[in-house]
Amino acid sequence: MDELYESAPVRVLFVDDEENILKALQRLLMDEDFEILTASSAEEGLRLMLANDNVGLIVSDQRMPGVTGVQFLEQAKEMVPDALRIMLTGYADISATVDAINRGGAYRYITKPWSEDELVQTIRDAVRQYRLVLENRRLAAIVSRQNEELQEWNANLKQRVLDQTVELRKKQEALQAYNERLRTNFKETVTAFSRLIELGGKKKHADNVAKLAVNMAQALGLSAEEVETVHNAALLHDIGELGTAGELLRKDPLEMTPAELKEYMLHAVRGQTAIAAIEELREAGELIRHHHEHFDGSGFPDGLKGEAIPLGARIIAMADFLDRIMQKLHGATAIEFGLRSVSAELGKRLDPSLYKPLSKFAKYIYYVRETGIKKLGETEMGLSELTVGLVLSRDLYSGTGLLLLNRGVRLDAAKIDAIRRYYRIDPPPHGVFVEY
Incomplete structure (x- = not known):
């Protein structure tokens, strides 16, 4: 539709039952930058409107046999509501002029006989106004489309931001977990060195x-x-x-x-x-x-x-x-x-x-x-009996005398796994002493 507004010529339709008037109007407006259509009856005018796009201005005589100008403009308003309408009327047709404005939605009326300069300027103004209507509609369509695209973009952006936030959070959590592992490994390495010194x-x-x-x-x-x-x-x-x-x-x-x-x-x-x-x-x-x-x-x-x-x-x-x-x-x-x-x-x-x-x-x-x-409530447990939450009642040593865990340490899953691993590698002659 936007391309149509920009490229299709504006058409001006003149409807009058007098051929000489139609020809005079054609001669008068032949050098203007719009296309002229003429019809000698209301019926022919309606057919031309159906057959041609972009009819932006309709100029109709009031006194025509069969269908009057007011009736024709009223029908034209239904067919091409965006087109401007002008009534050609004599001085005696004041009531018809009022009807043309009220019923046919006439933009202007021009009395016969007309001034050529005034008529040309009126036609030019009407065509210009119609083009403004088309341009406004084109721009409105662009704005509407861009708003839809912006809304879609914003929605996508919000989702992308949410996705990236989730991804960043996951990476941050992974990095924190990695750093925590590094800190734990570092502490365990320092402890391991200290136990080697104690040998x-x-x-x-x-x-x-x-x-x-x-x-x-x-x-x-x-x-x-x-x-x-x-x-x-x-x-x-x-x-x-x-x-x-x-x-x-x-x-x-x-x-x-x-x-x-x-x-x-x-x-x-x-x-x-x-x-x-x-x-x-x-x-x-x-x-x-x-x-x-x-x-x-x-x-x-x-x-x-x-x-x-x-x-x-x-x-x-x-x-x-x-x-x-x-x-x-x-x-x-x-x-x-x-x-x-x-x-x-x-x-x-x-x-x-x-x-x-x-x-x-x-x-x-x-x-x-x-x-x-010694602490009250102490018991010796086998490796299979260890559970999370137990507290060591004695320092825990390997079979060759390396200190594994200090008295008072509360066991978690990782510590229990470590104890079982050390007991397989370097088992002491007893179980694990814990508080109860």
Whole structure:
């Protein structure tokens, strides 16, 4: 339809029973940019309207035999409602003119005899108005179509946005799950390294130091990231000893020769170097390097003093010192003796400001061991009996002495699978002890 509006010529239909008038109108309008149709009766005019598209203007005489101009215009209005209509009428036909306007929807009326200039201008104006009607309709059709396309596009866009949002959410959840697996694997790797270090004979040393250090760091208000760094450093603080001879490690530093002491003192730097390639452990490496620095500046490897020693290293130094003593002690008074030993080194090897949080958590961590009191409601279970939600009542070790899980851990499906896997690889001589 749009193309029709743009390309089809506008047709002007003249209806008059006098041939000479029709010819005069043709001559008068022959140079105009519209096509002229003529009919000598209303019936012929109706046929021409049926046979021709784009009839935009109908000019009809009022006085015609048979069907009057008013009746003809009324019928034309039904057939081509968009066409403009003009009545040619004499001065005496005022009532017919009113009827033409009211019933036939006449756009204008022109009296006979007419002024040629006025008639031509009136016809031109009517054709121009009809073309505006067509153009408005064309534009309205375009707007309507574009609105439909826009609505469809918006609907599709909304769906695409929803689809992309769902897809992004899935990717984000997958990425979060992947990152969580990475964090879990990283933590398990650090724990695995600490257990390898303990094969040298310091059973649970790294684990005890980590527990003490983490509780102290939290009590001192360190951030979660700082606590995590302290935890990793505490678990790995003796990793540099893996490159040191076993017989040297079994000696007390006070009993070492100068050459042996020099070799032993290298392990703190070796520990930092061993993990320096792992970006996530570089801050922990700094704490490992300095965990043998003394508060009075007499330590190694850099002779740092007081608060120049990183706080995390001072925390680990105190926890390490206490647990090395506790490794050699047994009995109900062990913790009191251990804490007295710590007190004797305050201001020398150890930071006095850290004693209060250490003593608080040390008494809790070593309580069961020093008193011999076991948890009430403990039972031993086989692997097939383990269920989600059970709590370990004892530390869980493999057959060769590797710590698998700590006492107090609540079992989930993943931990139960891990226990069964370790028990197949390296089974201990007993089942799993849990609270009930």
